[in-house]
Amino acid sequence: MGSKPSDNPSITRSQGQLTQQQFQRLLQRLHAHSDRAAEKYEEIRWKLIKFFQWDSCSDAEELTDETLDRVARKLDAGEEEILNVEAFVWGVAKWVRQEGKKRDFRIVRLSDAPDYNLTDVGLAQEAIYRKLQSQQEMRCLKTCLGRLSAVDRDLFLAYRVDKAHDPESRRRLAAKLGLTYGALRIRMIRLREKVENCVRDCLRRKQ
């Protein structure tokens, strides 16, 4: 068993950028082959982001980078033997999450959300804002879908929840494409991520 960060209260908040050497050592420990190591790094990074996001951490990417930085520094320091790097990463992530929660601002939950009590004029302004916002979102969505290949665009729209929500439809869809359900799911996750990021960027540019 590798050591776990919870056994190691000496981990402190890291500072500054990782050195090239620290980063390389982390990659080497993930996989001997550099390409595979980079893939593994990306996979772990991605999992970490979801791990933090799903626990309502306010800045998942920052906490992810903090986790990976700490792991890289620890490996580079070589003070103790870490046999299972991935398990160590998850341990550090839990540690970082605990710290992150302490400093996190309270999240405003919808149920705690302000009692809007809008008057007619306020509601009118709200309606205008919403209308403009949704028009803008729709324009951005169209632009972003337009950037996909025709196949991806058709596939993306066909996979929508109102079209093929149940697993059976999706399984059939995968079979027709000569893919496993799992492979199609990954493709759709990536595709959706791409379109969502595109729409987000588009909206930011127009703000």
Place this chain on the structure above:
Amino acid sequence: MADDPKSKLTMARFLLGEMQDEERETFEQAFLEDTDLLHALMEMESDFLDLYALGKLPQSEKERLERFFLADPHRRERLSFAHALAAYPADETAGASTPNIETQQKAWLRGFKFMALPVAAALFLAVSLGIAWLLMTNHALRTELEALRRKQTIDSQRAAILQRQVDTLTTELRGTNGLAQQAKVEAAPGLSQVSFTLQAHAVRASGAPPRLAIPASAKVVELSLIFSSDPFVHYHVFLETAEGNRLWQRDDTKSNYFDRDSKKITVHVPARIFRPGDYIVRIAAGSQATQEDIAAFSFSVPRP
């Protein structure tokens, strides 16, 4: 593994925040180690957002999603996308096919468009969740979306007329803006709430009112209003434009003691109702017949 009903139930409970700490930790460990499970969770997360955006969930299940799942700011941001996707015309699919598409895929996709039309949709939050299978035809969905769009257009037209009136008055009465003197601003970067503290003026102050710069990203404006102590317990808070148009109000608001001589009321107002211009927040107490003004706070919102 992630696709059997029992696993789906577990995944849904995780996303809905219905797990105890210990179970949650075990489940987290599972998805960190099992990439397929992580993918299935991500898919379910998107499906939840889409179902919510489609507005097809029963009220109880809608509230269930709102309690935890949609409390997450990142998911709320993604929900905007889901709303846009839900409103995307059902029959608006791809444009011209690109020449390098595999024939098999093209053939299938053509077939799928026909196949998809009568397909009933949306199942699952379901299984034992009670979020139930959503059965709806695309036709029914399109009809409903069309009806919603028509309603939205009418509402927007009504709203636009009111807005033009408000804008005209606001432009006429907008004065020069001075520097903020009374407002203390606490904006947390990346968060959707911006907070201001305003101190009541006993008499209408001379000079420029404080300027409250509300970032475009803000969803909620928290106003902490400090005023001299009085014997009242319950208050009404009104937000009005300088022209006297009441934009927002909250009744039955309680105060806290700020210090020995003053009280504080904190209210949350949706950021989107603020447009560049001058505003007054009034605190009043008493019943409608005997309502008494307790304090007033004026401020201006500058152009971004």
